[in-house]
Amino acid sequence: MEQKMWHRLGPRELVEALGSDAASGLSAAEAARRLAEHGRNELAEGRRTPPIVLFLNQFKDFMVLVLIGATLISGLLGEYMDAAAILAIIVLNGVLGFIQEYRAEQSLRSLKALSAPTARVVRDGTVQDIPAANLVPGDIVILESGDRVPADLRLLEASSLYTEESALTGESVPVEKSARPIDEDGLGTGDLKNIGFMGTMVTRGTGRGIVIRTGMQTEMGKIAHMIEQAEEAETPLQRRLAQLGKVLIAVAIGLTVMVVIAGILHGQPAYDMFLAGVSLAVAAIPEGLPAIVTIALALGVQRMIRRRAIVRKLPSVETLGCATVICSDKTGTLTQNKMTVTRLWTGGRTLEVTGEGYVPRGEVLENGAPADLKRDAALRRLLQVAALCNNARLVRAGEDGQPRRAGRQAEAAEEWIMQGDPTEGALIVLAAKLGVTVSSLEGLYRREKEYPFDSERKRMSVLVSHQGGRIVCTKGAPDLLMEQCAYVLWDGNVVPFTPSLRQKAAEAAEKMAESALRVLGLAYRDLRPQDPTDSEADVEKQLIFVGLAGMIDPPRREVLGAIATCRQAGIKTVMITGDHRLTAEAIASQLGILPRGGRSLDGRQLEAMTDAQLDRVVEDTYVYARVAPEHKLRIVKALQRKGHVVAMTGDGVNDAPAIKSADIGIAMGITGTDVSKEASSLVLSDDNFATIVAAIEEGRGIYENIRKFIRYLLASNVGEILTMFLAMMFALPLPLVPIQILWVNLVTDGLPAMALGVDQPEKDLMRQPPRGSRESIFARRLGWKIISRGLLIGLCTLGAFVLTLRSSGDLQRAQTVAFATLVMAQLIHVFDCRSSRSIFHRNLLENRWLVLAVLSSLALMIPVLYVEPLQAIFKTVPLGFRDWSLVFVAAGIPTFVMGIGSVLGSPGSRKRRRITYGGPRPVSS
Ligand code: ATP
Numbered sequence: 001m002e003q004k005m006w007h008r009l010g011p012r013e014l015v016e017a018l019g020s021d022a023a024s025g026l027s028a029a030e031a032a033r034r035l036a037e038h039g040r041n042e043l044a045e046g047r048r049t050p051p052i053v054l055f056l057n058q059f060k061d062f063m064v065l066v067l068i069g070a071t072l073i074s075g076l077l078g079e080y081m082d083a084a085a086i087l088a089i090i091v092l093n094g095v096l097g098f099i100q101e102y103r104a105e106q107s108l109r110s111l112k113a114l115s116a117p118t119a120r121v122v123r124d125g126t127v128q129d130i131p132a133a134n135l136v137p138g139d140i141v142i143l144e145s146g147d148r149v150p151a152d153l154r155l156l157e158a159s160s161l162y163t164e165e166s167a168l169t170g171e172s173v174p175v176e177k178s179a180r181p182i183d184e185d186g187l188g189t190g191d192l193k194n195i196g197f198m199g200t201m202v203t204r205g206t207g208r209g210i211v212i213r214t215g216m217q218t219e220m221g222k223i224a225h226m227i228e229q230a231e232e233a234e235t236p237l238q239r240r241l242a243q244l245g246k247v248l249i250a251v252a253i254g255l256t257v258m259v260v261i262a263g264i265l266h267g268q269p270a271y272d273m274f275l276a277g278v279s280l281a282v283a284a285i286p287e288g289l290p291a292i293v294t295i296a297l298a299l300g301v302q303r304m305i306r307r308r309a310i311v312r313k314l315p316s317v318e319t320l321g322c323a324t325v326i327c328s329d330k331t332g333t334l335t336q337n338k339m340t341v342t343r344l345w346t347g348g349r350t351l352e353v354t355g356e357g358y359v360p361r362g363e364v365l366e367n368g369a370p371a372d373l374k375r376d377a378a379l380r381r382l383l384q385v386a387a388l389c390n391n392a393r394l395v396r397a398g399e400d401g402q403p404r405r406a407g408r409q410a411e412a413a414e415e416w417i418m419q420g421d422p423t424e425g426a427l428i429v430l431a432a433k434l435g436v437t438v439s440s441l442e443g444l445y446r447r448e449k450e451y452p453f454d455s456e457r458k459r460m461s462v463l464v465s466h467q468g469g470r471i472v473c474t475k476g477a478p479d480l481l482m483e484q485c486a487y488v489l490w491d492g493n494v495v496p497f498t499p500s501l502r503q504k505a506a507e508a509a510e511k512m513a514e515s516a517l518r519v520l521g522l523a524y525r526d527l528r529p530q531d532p533t534d535s536e537a538d539v540e541k542q543l544i545f546v547g548l549a550g551m552i553d554p555p556r557r558e559v560l561g562a563i564a565t566c567r568q569a570g571i572k573t574v575m576i577t578g579d580h581r582l583t584a585e586a587i588a589s590q591l592g593i594l595p596r597g598g599r600s601l602d603g604r605q606l607e608a609m610t611d612a613q614l615d616r617v618v619e620d621t622y623v624y625a626r627v628a629p630e631h632k633l634r635i636v637k638a639l640q641r642k643g644h645v646v647a648m649t650g651d652g653v654n655d656a657p658a659i660k661s662a663d664i665g666i667a668m669g670i671t672g673t674d675v676s677k678e679a680s681s682l683v684l685s686d687d688n689f690a691t692i693v694a695a696i697e698e699g700r701g702i703y704e705n706i707r708k709f710i711r712y713l714l715a716s717n718v719g720e721i722l723t724m725f726l727a728m729m730f731a732l733p734l735p736l737v738p739i740q741i742l743w744v745n746l747v748t749d750g751l752p753a754m755a756l757g758v759d760q761p762e763k764d765l766m767r768q769p770p771r772g773s774r775e776s777i778f779a780r781r782l783g784w785k786i787i788s789r790g791l792l793i794g795l796c797t798l799g800a801f802v803l804t805l806r807s808s809g810d811l812q813r814a815q816t817v818a819f820a821t822l823v824m825a826q827l828i829h830v831f832d833c834r835s836s837r838s839i840f841h842r843n844l845l846e847n848r849w850l851v852l853a854v855l856s857s858l859a860l861m862i863p864v865l866y867v868e869p870l871q872a873i874f875k876t877v878p879l880g881f882r883d884w885s886l887v888f889v890a891a892g893i894p895t896f897v898m899g900i901g902s903v904l905g906s907p908g909s910r911k912r913r914r915i916t917y918g919g920p921r922p923v924s925s
Pocket of ligand 1: 421424453520
């Protein structure tokens with residue numbers, strides 16, 4: 001169909017034209033057929049680097065090219081064996097590098113796929129969440145505030161629906177959408193009010209539309225290059241390491257040149273020295289570092305996924321380890337978001353509600369006796385408002401396409417499934433307990449309009465018509481709702497809401513809140529025919545207050561432990577909630593968030609404060625209640641001004657700015673809107689606070705692992721260079737021939753370093769304070785460890801070389817001993833790198849990968865010493881017992897001497913770092 005026509009059609013014609021059904025949508029089979037015909041609903045992606053290019057890139061490095069050149073020359077000069085062996089090693093190294101990089105790229109790609117968007121559609125008569133890429137023309141899509149429009153949709157229904165279309169039109173003010181046909185042609189994108197465009201954001205309201213175009217056919221597809229700049233894929237650490245890499249290359253080349261010059265001056269043949277020098281430079285440059293960092297990050301991120309935290313922006317992995325404050329929503333993150341109404345209040349009477357979960361069985365008791373709904377008009381009204389002003393549905397398994405579990409009792413909790421907002425679900429269950437069900441009301445009342453809930457107003461209303469006229473039913477936060485009420489239902493009569501009656505209602509609400517209940521107020525109003533109903537301001541006034549419903553929302557079980565872990569890890573937890581202050585305080589105290597003497601603030605107090613005043617109290621404030629989303633931004637900023645690294649959760653559209661500004665923006669995977677997810681750097685797939693703590697732990701672990709292999713690689717390289725450098729300075733013969741140098745590099749660098757990248761974290765990882773966000777990678781004595789261990793490795797290797805040379809007078813034997821010592825010293829040292837203290841601190845066999853890597857390195861080295869043809873190539877001789885004794889003593893010294901030293905009391909090992917609970921660490925530069 002001509003695409004210009006869509007906006008002119010009415011709903012029925014549209015559905016017909018697209019061969020769909022407004023109520024039941026497409027069938028799965030038809031959707032599959034259309035998917036095959038139209039293709040996936042995706043915008044074309046940029047090109048990927050083909051693997052062969054990635055492989056060839058391994059040889060682009062300048063020093064490797066020089067080495068290849070040098071080898072070719074030696075080949076031309078007749079040294080065929082040497083040249084072939086060196087080339088083989090270069091290729092092997094390239095393969096290893098390729099595997100590392102390929103793996104890194106694959107992991108990054110699979111991470112991206114995980115955060116792919118979904119869409120809510122009606123198919124086969126049921127509402128389903130499907131990957132947005134599977135949408136086809138004719139699909140019926142449901143839109144809610146915070147969704148990203150998943151394809152081009154012609155709207156069939158729109159209720160206060162606004163979308164932000166700046167990506168398409170440049171207009172940043174949200175536009176109101178409607179379902180009405182537009183009888184005009186030649187309209188621009190911005191004027192097509194009945195079309196929802198792919199990629200735009202729903203900022204308010206709800207709607208339903210039918211897909212008219214997908215993928216590259218959409219308006220967004222036409223300008224695909226404009227959207228979504230590539231996510232930042234490099235972390236600050238990676239960037240700093242890239243700079244460090246350049247410095248290291250310069251240093252390695254500088255030292256190599258000195259080695260070569262010294263060698264030549266002391267009478268070594270120039271050609272030999274040149275080849276040795278180039279080999280040394282290739283060995284000393286930690287070319288694998290960037291790939292191993294990426295792998296450590298990507299594998300760590302995959303571990304996080306297993307722990308239900310999805311990282312959207314790689315740099316946040318690093319920031320996670322620096323977090324000093326977590327600001328968390330309450331409902332659903334700290335609590336279970338499984339609400340059950342347990343108490344009611346109406347007209348001065350308090351009623352208790354029995355029953356658990358979503359099973360609609362229970363009683364309403366007044367002073368221990370069941371309430372009589374027939375004679376209790378106030379209670380009837382309360383339940384009526386609760387059920388009408390509600391979008392949740394309670395369904396039994398087996399109905400509405402839900403699977404029914406066999407062999408269980410009909411009333412088992414899992415038989416009942418609540419669809420929708422749990423707060424509303426609790427009210428539906430309450431009403432159903434007394435027989436007021438949605439179906440019993442459906443015949444009597446017809447919903448005309450909804451004024452959706454938003455976290456600013458903290459209430460929602462519906463306009464319903466019945467035989468006698470129209471009524472507005474409203475429910476929301478009692479303190480704010482009461483301001484819109486002029487009357488109250490008291491003893492069955494509607495009377496003015498006098499200050500003393502208000503006082504009573506407010507006290508009742510506070511009492512409920514103090515017992516950690518979430519409290520909702522309920523109100524209604526009969527409308528006259530002439531009353532306007534355009535906006536919520538028109539209807540939400542002069543209301544009649546009916547009563548209160550208090551619901552429990554138990555804390556999540558694992559949260560208590562997670563908060564205690566945070567405290568030990570020097571991370572402060574702050575609760576930010578839209579709920580009442582007393583409810584929030586009660587739950588915060590239960591969870592150990594609010595310490596004695598800790599402050600709580602509410603939205604109004606926050607509003608009245610200047611930034612300077614907020615800065616003064618922000619350190620002691622643990623609970624922010626009744627806040628609106630924009631307050632979150634102020635809280636983030638205030639904490640950041642105090643030097644904190646802030647993790648902030650959010651789920652709604654309006655939370656996006658705060659999530660974006662936070663150092664780590666966290667969105668909810670289940671309840672979060674697309675807008676919040678896109679602003680976030682971390683998504684919790686289970687909406688659980690404990691998952692944030694798990695992610696922080698992983699973040700810290702990943703960073704420490706990166707430090708571990710940097711320490712290992714650099715100390716090894718220092719050792720290699722020093723061995724050669726000192727030998728040349730003291731006018732000794734070459735301690736290692738070029739091919740041995742390259743072999744040491746191959747055997748020791750790749751696998752052991754990768755295995756360190758997946759090392760288990762040290763046990764006290766979460767008992768350390770967060771590291772400073774600008775801390776150098778070499779901080780906490782890492783630089784010292786690299787230099788001291790590297791120096792010792794160099795000295796010991798050279799020592800073993802000189803001793804053997806002196807005692808045997810056999811240069812090849814001495815070189816073989818030096819070769820074995822250098823390899824063994826590194827393979828022993830790699831275990832030392834696992835601990836920030838000493839090798840004695842950890843179980844050597846704990847990291848299976850490392851043990852395997854070391855064994856395979858040994859398996860690569862031993863044949864070189866004992867297989868005859870290889871001996872010829874590698875210029876080695878078989879070592880005997882005495883040689884090996886020397887090798888082991890020399891190779892063990894760097895690790896064990898330093899290890900014993902630190903156990904006996906070097907300042908770094910004994911002094912435990914001070915844990916500063918809740919405070920930021922001074923920023924070190
Ligand atoms: P958070 O998730 O940030 O911890 P919250 O979920 O309690 O907080 P909101 O969802 O913004 O915060 O709710 C704030 C208040 O609005 C609630 O305390 C309740 O009184 C009221 N409220 C919540 N949901 C609804 C709803 N569906 N209809 C009417 N009022 C609601």
